[in-house]
Amino acid sequence: MNTQTESLPESCLSIIQSIQNEMGKVIVGQKHVLDRMMIGLICNQHVLLEGVPGLAKTLIVSTLAKIISAESSRIQFTPDLLPADLTGTMIYNPGKGDFYSRKGPVFTNILLADEVNRAPAKVQSALLEAMQERQVTIGEESYPLDDPFMVLATQNPVEQVGTYPLPEAQVDRFMLKILVDYPEREEELAILRAQRKLSSRPEADSVCTVEDIKSLRQMAEELYMDPKLEEYIIDLIQATRHPEQWKLDFSSYIQFGASPRASIFLSQAARALALLKGRSYVTPSDIKEIAPDILRHRIILSYEAEAEGRNADWIIARILETVPVL
Numbered sequence: 001m002n003t004q005t006e007s008l009p010e011s012c013l014s015i016i017q018s019i020q021n022e023m024g025k026v027i028v029g030q031k032h033v034l035d036r037m038m039i040g041l042i043c044n045q046h047v048l049l050e051g052v053p054g055l056a057k058t059l060i061v062s063t064l065a066k067i068i069s070a071e072s073s074r075i076q077f078t079p080d081l082l083p084a085d086l087t088g089t090m091i092y093n094p095g096k097g098d099f100y101s102r103k104g105p106v107f108t109n110i111l112l113a114d115e116v117n118r119a120p121a122k123v124q125s126a127l128l129e130a131m132q133e134r135q136v137t138i139g140e141e142s143y144p145l146d147d148p149f150m151v152l153a154t155q156n157p158v159e160q161v162g163t164y165p166l167p168e169a170q171v172d173r174f175m176l177k178i179l180v181d182y183p184e185r186e187e188e189l190a191i192l193r194a195q196r197k198l199s200s201r202p203e204a205d206s207v208c209t210v211e212d213i214k215s216l217r218q219m220a221e222e223l224y225m226d227p228k229l230e231e232y233i234i235d236l237i238q239a240t241r242h243p244e245q246w247k248l249d250f251s252s253y254i255q256f257g258a259s260p261r262a263s264i265f266l267s268q269a270a271r272a273l274a275l276l277k278g279r280s281y282v283t284p285s286d287i288k289e290i291a292p293d294i295l296r297h298r299i300i301l302s303y304e305a306e307a308e309g310r311n312a313d314w315i316i317a318r319i320l321e322t323v324p325v326l
Contacts, residue, residue, distance in 0.1 A: 008280050012219050018207040022067045025202045029187035036178045036293055039272040042216045046131055046151040051180030057154040065110040068213055069206040073105035074112040077119035083126035090139045101138045106130050109146050113153040117163045124170055131173040175265045177297035223271040224281040228326040237263045239319045240299050246322050253305035258298040266294045284325045292316050
């Protein structure tokens with residue numbers, strides 16, 4: 001599939017629609033979040049969700065794992081968590097007089113890292129190897145992780161007590177950073193009524209398999225993207241590093257621009273978004289729509305930006321308004 005004239009297979013559209021319908025049974029509203037979760041799943045990349053407690057972040061993750069019939073694990077990150085609690089450890093066998101490896105909960109398809117920014121640095125380092133290398137080292141031996149392997153991490157805003165900013169190297173491994181906001185009035189009313197009786201809470205069913213997700217991944221990789229759009233992506237990333245080249249006046253607000261990983265992820269995510277919309281090609285609107293979720297955690301702001309109340313989303317909006325599509 002390399003032209004705009006070819007259409008998507010009906011089986012592909014059916015899988016996407018089935019997943020979206022099942023998610024809608026359990027999750028009220030939050031369409032933006034659900035679509036971004038689907039993009040991360042299709043691209044086999046990691047997703048970071050940020051929001052205050054009580055916004056159904058954990059429910060979204062657990063529901064997604066059930067729908068695709070994938071193995072999932074949940075780890076509650078706490079200040080006293082140890083790397084071995086995540087990856088596993090060596091256990092001494094007194095009968096044989098040797099050690100054997102006991103694998104930790106990271107050996108799964110979908111790992112829910114709940115409140116990931118409450119754990120110490122050593123745990124974050126252990127998670128970093130799993131996210132980047134898709135393997136885990138226990139003792140002197142390395143073990144590959146399953147395919148797909150996806151970390152869906154939730155974090156509370158850094159301003160809350162007991163939270164710590166994640167290392168930049170780790171944050172960069174997340175394809176998307178999704179901001180989970182409060183529901184609208186009518187959505188919250190629907191949530192209230194749905195939760196009135198514990199016995200009648202809606203539950204999602206498994207509607208596809210891991211192999212179906214892999215087929216969606218291959219389909220997204222083959223979607224057509226015009227070479228000019230690839231150049232547009234590079235220009236957007238360059239504008240985070242050298243805004244003055246586009247006569248943007250906030251160079252002093254940016255300490256570090258987006259990494260090269262941002263351009264790779266932006267290209268992959270735009271293809272996945274086009275797939276969700278039922279198209280076999282990428283448009284500029286796909287890139288603009290997904291860009292904030294790709295870039296907001298990759299732009300390191302200066303103290304001046306923080307002092308003047310400017311955040312990464314404001315900078316991204318200015319860039320999208322200014323940088324032209326070739």
